[in-house]
Amino acid sequence: MRYFPEIKPLGERGILIDFQPEISEQLLEKLLRLKIFLQKELLKEKVEVINTFSSLLINYPLAIEDVYNEVLKVKTLVEKANIHNKTEQQIFQIPVCYEEAFALDLELISQQKKISKEEIIRLHSAPIYTVYFIGFLPGFLYLGGLDKKLQFPRKEQPRMRVEKGAVGIGKNQTGIYPKTSPGGWQIIGNSPVPLFDKNKIPPCEISPGDKLKFYAIDLEEHERIQKEVDDGIFKFKNELYVG
Amino acid sequence: MSAEVEVLHPGLFTSIQDGGRYGFMKYGVPVSGAMDSFSSKMANLLLNNPEDASVMEVTQMGPKVRFSAATAIAITGAVLSPEVNGKPVENNHVIDINPGDVLQFGRRILGCRAYLAVRGGFQTPKVLKSRSFYEGITSVYRLVKGMKLPYDAEASGELVNSYAAIKQGEHLSAVKVEVLPGPEFDRLISSEAEKLKNSEFTLSKYSDRMGFQLSEVFPNNLEAILTSPVLPGTVQLTPSGKLIVLMRDGQTTGGYPRILQLTERGINIIAQRIPGEKFQFGIKNEVLS
Numbered sequence: 001m002r003y004f005p006e007i008k009p010l011g012e013r014g015i016l017i018d019f020q021p022e023i024s025e026q027l028l029e030k031l032l033r034l035k036i037f038l039q040k041e042l043l044k045e046k047v048e049v050i051n052t053f054s055s056l057l058i059n060y061p062l063a064i065e066d067v068y069n070e071v072l073k074v075k076t077l078v079e080k081a082n083i084h085n086k087t088e089q090q091i092f093q094i095p096v097c098y099e100e101a102f103a104l105d106l107e108l109i110s111q112q113k114k115i116s117k118e119e120i121i122r123l124h125s126a127p128i129y130t131v132y133f134i135g136f137l138p139g140f141l142y143l144g145g146l147d148k149k150l151q152f153p154r155k156e157q158p159r160m161r162v163e164k165g166a167v168g169i170g171k172n173q174t175g176i177y178p179k180t181s182p183g184g185w186q187i188i189g190n191s192p193v194p195l196f197d198k199n200k201i202p203p204c205e206i207s208p209g210d211k212l213k214f215y216a217i218d219l220e221e222h223e224r225i226q227k228e229v230d231d232g233i234f235k236f237k238n239e240l241y242v243g
Numbered sequence: 244m245s246a247e248v249e250v251l252h253p254g255l256f257t258s259i260q261d262g263g264r265y266g267f268m269k270y271g272v273p274v275s276g277a278m279d280s281f282s283s284k285m286a287n288l289l290l291n292n293p294e295d296a297s298v299m300e301v302t303q304m305g306p307k308v309r310f311s312a313a314t315a316i317a318i319t320g321a322v323l324s325p326e327v328n329g330k331p332v333e334n335n336h337v338i339d340i341n342p343g344d345v346l347q348f349g350r351r352i353l354g355c356r357a358y359l360a361v362r363g364g365f366q367t368p369k370v371l372k373s374r375s376f377y378e379g380i381t382s383v384y385r386l387v388k389g390m391k392l393p394y395d396a397e398a399s400g401e402l403v404n405s406y407a408a409i410k411q412g413e414h415l416s417a418v419k420v421e422v423l424p425g426p427e428f429d430r431l432i433s434s435e436a437e438k439l440k441n442s443e444f445t446l447s448k449y450s451d452r453m454g455f456q457l458s459e460v461f462p463n464n465l466e467a468i469l470t471s472p473v474l475p476g477t478v479q480l481t482p483s484g485k486l487i488v489l490m491r492d493g494q495t496t497g498g499y500p501r502i503l504q505l506t507e508r509g510i511n512i513i514a515q516r517i518p519g520e521k522f523q524f525g526i527k528n529e530v531l532s
Binding site: 009011016018023061133136139142178 | 372472
């Protein structure tokens with residue numbers, strides 16, 4: 001029998017708080033509230049607390065001197081945690097160009113799934129996606145909310161080069177490549193918006209808990225937004241999200 | 244006064260590293276920093292630098308560089324036959340440098356990564372609060388020929404004791420790589436756990452600052468996990484039986500079971516191994532919660 005959350009060390013510089021593995025907005029909300037609480041309580045330890053789907057990791061800048069005691073302290077904190085303060089979320093409108101020049105695998109998905117390209121675009125841009133966390137690569141958003149009809153396996157042979165901004169589908173996930181890199185997702189479009197800016201602190205404007213909505217743009221609009229980004233005058237379309 | 248180290252030859256893979264880009268993991272940014280944090284600290288301490296000042300991380304085949312102004316340096320970690328103006332110099336000592344002096348490295352004797360500290364630390368640009376090179380964050384991710392690395396020629400020189408010396412780090416000759424059980428360690432059946440403790444493993448050629456892949460195949464039936472946090476030193480086991488030790492530039496999250504977690508010392512030990520070398524994991528026996 002396992003009891004959740006499980007609180008245990010990850011080496012000498014980390015403490016994990018694992019909840020029962022699941023992808024749900026309720027759990028995300030709980031994690032985000034607990035994250036803020038712990039970050040505040042452990043301010044003087046200068047820790048960074050990150051979340052994934054069902055875990056928090058408290059990352060210490062140096063090796064923890066007494067791991068056993070620190071785990072006990074975190075357990076006590078988690079038990080008494082006051083996590084009722086609601087977190088504020090933004091909804092971001094994200095432009096995606098689904099035209100052929102970018103949508104390298106749209107035809108393939110359309111043929112195999114016997115769904116028209118227009119319907120795939122509609123299904124992809126209809127949901128309000130939830131940002132669970134940023135991981136894997138700088139600025140890579142883990143999104144929940146892909147329509148089941150669009151789930152599609154990753155490429156067996158990953159591409160050596162996927163362009164920055166490429167919008168892809170991999171199994172039950174969809175996402176945007178924040179920089180040009182190798183990758184195995186099926187590419188259906190491209191978004192010119194900057195997801196990661198190394199010259200800004202914080203480097204990401206979008207945070208875990210925020211919502212995304214895709215909307216289709218043509219090549220001309222893609223080029224126009226790209227120019228705004230290049231000129232440093234781009235602004236996200238976002239507003240407070242009232243769920 | 245501005246002083247520079249000019250790169251005459253970059254070596255196999257040389258970069259500038261400090262204590263790491265800490266606090267940006269939540270944006271998916273790896274921590275980076277010196278692979279062997281112990282040796283880089285020691286190099287800095289020899290020069291009375293802050294222990295996380297920027298140092299040059301030299302991998303197996305060292306660079307050839309020229310100093311524009313007088314300073315003091317110290318080299319720690321791997322023994323790569325360093326020479327100043329053609330004369331051998333020793334690791335773990337303070338070395339006085341005159342304007343125009345040329346430092347180069349020769350044959351590898353021991354270890355994989357040497358650390359060159361300069362008085363006051365290298366002053367390459369900080370990006371996201373750190374000078375550690377990382378592709379896509381800093382403008383370059385490795386030294387290139389002709390590059391000039393600034394340092395501060397005026398930095399607290401009188402504080403350096405030219406006779407200061409330390410012993411070679413014992414982790415350079417450690418037999419076992421120190422580990423703790425990872426979050427999914429208990430999913431291994433007992434024979435697998437035993438095998439993990441008792442087998443020899445080999446560092447494959449697919450080993451870089453992001454991670455070290457091991458050559459041996461470790462058959463297993465562990466299921467993938469929901470994408471979860473990982474840290475430098477996390478050992479992942481893939482369904483095809485590959486063991487991957489994530490290193491300082493490793494990704495921040497992963498979906499493979501995390502069967503072991505190297506201690507800080509374990510990371511420093513394995514950072515000094517070269518591809519082809521064999522080692523064993525040594526589980527640090529501590530009862531934790």
